[in-house]
Amino acid sequence: MGIFSRRQSSVIERNPALDTGTSGADTSSRSVALDPALRALTGRWTIDRPHSRIGFSVRHAMVTTVRGAFADYDSALYFDGARPSESRADLVIRVASVDTGVEQRDAHLVGPDFFDVRRFPEMAFRSTSTVHEGGESFRMTGDLTIRDVTRPVDLQLDYLGSVLDPFGAERAGFDGTTTIDRTEWGLVYNQRLKAGGTMVSEKVRLQFDISAVRLAP
Secondary structure, X not given: OOOOOOOOOEEOOOOHHHOOOOOOOOOHHHOOXXXXXXXXXXXXXXXXXXXXXXXXXXXXXXXXXXXXXXXXXXXXXXXXXXXXXXXXXXXXXXXXHEEOOOHHHHHHHHOOOOOOOOOOOEEEEEEEEEEEEEOOEEEEEEEEEEOOEEEEEEEEEEEEEEEEOOOOOEEEEEEEEEEEEHHHHOOOOOOEOXXXXXXXXXXXXXXXXXXXXXXXX
């Protein structure tokens, strides 16, 4: 999740009125040109939680979409602007922080039918390879662990830009998405509908709306 920049950094003027916090596959054979500005962003980063969202969406009763997010997590990102294949990401999420906007539904999600948070309080993503696919698109492959199951997933990442904010922090943003089959991680609970289909889709879309902040050397 450490793929951040193909654009020159910019500076936002401060507005006082608003003031009130693994090495992967080698891509040299792909012959994909890299913007020289990427080199300036090489280093360690972390996700700024108040300005980011790690969420999911899933079909409910075949006719609508329920959305939720996790509020509590730790992240460690490293970006190599000269060799994107060396970029890596580690993310550990406290599952009890899930929020879908409905207290009863959240209680069901953290219970034994789904995440079983008492036995498995954390879920994690650890990258294994990163590939620059051209333009502002990257693909990061990694191991996703939910409950006691670890399986590989591919994240499609799109760079959004980099900026020096009014407080002197260097920020970079991207959108990441992937779709998984939750039953492959042991999340098999469901109810059948009389007309056919299920109450909760087996397909879940994971969404990463990330504002990353560079860490001091």
